[in-house]
Amino acid sequence: SLQLMSCQYANGAKPSPAAAPERLPFSRVTPEDVAFFRKILPGRTITDPDLLESNNVDWLKSVRGSSEVLLRPQTTEDVSQILKYCNSRNLAVNPQGGNTGLVGGSVPVYDEIILSTALMNNILTFDSISGILTCQAGCVLENLSLYLEERDYIMPLDLGAKGSCHIGGNVATNAGGLRLLRYGSLRGTVLGLEAVLADGQVLNCLAKLRKDNTGYDLKQLFIGSEGTLGVITAVSILCPRKPKSVNVVFLGCETFEQLLKTFQLCKGMLGEILSAYEFLDSECMRLLNTHLKLPNPISDCPFYVVIETSGSDPTHDGEKLHNFLDEAMTSSLVTDGTVATEDSKIKALWSMRERVTEALTHDGFTYKYDISLPVERIYQLVTDMREHLGDRAKSVVGYGHVGDGNLHLNVTSPTKDPALLAAIEPFVYEWTASCHGSISAEHGLGLKKRNYIYYSKPSQAVALMGNIKAMLDPKGILNPYKTLPDDLK
Template identity: 55%
Template sequence: MSANGFLKPCSNVVKSFCRAYKASGIPELTQVRHNVKRGNYGTLDGKDVAFFESIVGRNHMLQEDLQGYNVDFLRAVRGNSQLVLKPNSSEQVSAILKYCNERKLAICPQGGNTGLVGGSVPVCDEIVLSLTHLDKILHIDEITGIASCEAGCILENLDLKARESGLVVPLDLGAKSSCHIGGNVSTNAGGLRVLRYGNLHGSVLGVEAILANGEILDLMSDFKKDNTGYHLKHLFIGSEGTLGVVTKVSILCAPQPQAQHVAFLGVPSFDDVLKNFRNARQFLGEILSSCELVDAGSLDCSVSHFKLNSPIEGYPFYMLIETSGSNAEHDMEKFNRFLENGIEKGQILDGTITGEVSKMREIWKLRELVSVALAEDGFCFKYDISLPLREFYHIVEVMKERVGHLANRVCGYGHLGDSNLHLNITCPEFTPEIYKCVEPFVYEFTSQLKGSISAEHGIGFLKRNYLKYSKSPAAIEKMREMKQLLDPNGILNPYKVLN
């Protein structure tokens, strides 16, 4: 990382954790565990395999050792695909989809396979369409800030290339070193700095998407403003590969910050967390780039599992606040006023602030490794929800009372800036007893508060039965009509989003 840029995620730790997951066993087949009836799709045969080989070549297809493509990151779901295809061009993707549509062969598009809702792996025996080889960075314009790349480009690689032109990609995730930009767009990934840059519906200028019938839909653009009819690109941002396969992306990057500071604060109550967030927006204004909440249980998990050193401890809540600006002295002056105000009012009990790259990295580790550390606790129920900010943490307290006797840990952390809570419940192993206590209660509780059952990870397979808690029947029916229009044979990522 450069002294003036965003911190890189803990790539080596996350990569080693992924390897450990792959070596530690596999879950029961999703089709069996969830009693899924296979759709009326064709069955792969030798003629199909021969056709695909003629398109991508023998070296770009796999028929053995497919566990890494069939099992998701969290080992929560497992498909039974017998074939993985790795095209290296949009034309090859087009030919594959056209053939599959004619044969009614189901397809599961897959990027870096870092999703958390079972959206990136097969449910039954769908062919895996891996976009790993569509990884070219096509163009980065240092004047306009526009970057274009193929969908299989790893997010971190695109960001590093953008930095060479004084830019940063307006998306930062813990899985940055392995997730694909196409997958990010297809799930409308949020990340750590939505507060500063907004979500991908605003940052993505255009996409190239290939429809189920093989038609290549060129929606690429180099303009922020293009008021010419329907903005079809938005159909594919967040559609999780069910309407088309995203193969190229055009995204507006931000100028690389010239100064950056991170504070880690101990806070006495959630009410004080809210007051600090309000004050951060008031005192830090345009330089505020991230405002994260970490509760005591989340921090303890991160610290204990990875032997990290927290600069402060012993508080029920912690806040990680980051600023990114162009003048270090000016930014620090604003930060100090914010801290002095919070300390004077008793809303901040202790904390540390730094502009040193190594120290900022260590502080971010405390937050970024929480998700990975929680999985070390045992089986982990993970919920990614949006809630009204005043009710942001209440569900954690409710779930502690509801399942605390069955759980190792019930905790919450997340993005205060966009009301996105990550609720986690860990237990020694998955049991029907705790499952029934947790679901659908979490979604019912969220719905009663008019929240969203998925803030940034999508619906995938694991949440498809709960979409009704965030969308009206009329809205879901329109989604079905859109799916029917663009994918009448239902071959694209079946069993996902819509049940």
């Protein structure tokens, strides 16, 4: 609750956004260590600084580590040997998937050894009756999607980074994405998981069953723990049937209130075929036009909505969509719109939503916030932030997953600007806490947001998280400086 949040920071000890954590007393990598790694991972122990460069920097180029060793295991046994050794030597380890994270969780902070899942990319089994897929953690999401689509199934999650992100990283960060509204979160769709613990012990919870109530559900500990409790090496996941019919519409609304009314109408009239309800504001559209030369597919509006339907009967889906659009237009909830049923136009409309992140990178240095709020409040935060910042910000834009109450609020500036940052934070977090929202809906906490956890979680909960960390990784070698706040360490 807000009271707890205020309490926690009441003594003036508010975390400084710029504060880097102090390096913890882990061992430094020695030539003997490298020799050991070369023995167990011949040709897959990388020490060339040029080759390491891209693994040391995050996708946004916002944080940079200085690791001198990159390990590329192929098997669970490789990972087990690596961690057993690192734990005994007190060497810190940064588990890394596709390195597409947005909170600095996927790169080293200091000289942590990088353990990449890139070569762990085998599909293990697929059961075409149940739709249950098992695969190694390093499989790229898009490759899994292509594999499944050939077999009349789809992945239950989809996100902009699909071409690079690894399924293990998706699970480790509890990625949300574009299909959550329809297929639910990974906490429901991940059926099993194999993880290697800090001491090298392999924990096999790789069940391929839809239901299993034999004891505590240990796999949930690893989902969303950002590599701090264990290294996920394989997952099993429940995949939905590939829809026979997909439609996408792109609509414009005059106000956010109309956009919400359109959402309610759409939940009622599209019902079970609704698979996404996403939005972007006119500022996003301006950046898409300016930086990516993507033309607006409809007339200019303050708000835009992408609605996707997925169903089993093209005629029925078309009728439902037609009836909904008819009602939305007649009641003046939407002012303009366009519909796509063929693949290329569907992709084009989706890119208006998916490429906002990319457009932002061209607009300047970007301060990114991923906020969960009661759905009726989500745009108020953008409006308030815009007013609060005035002309100190270059652009203040809002987009995201309306269906999940998840706002992506982004503020750009020509260059990194500590004064601007000080105006944004803690304003954004206090605003969110006052609505009992989450300061990280789907991106996780990583390095950048770790110290803000108390805005969304009471101190007892954070203390318990610390106990869990201490139980599973007593030396703290796994992804140090991430997820948990500094005051716990």
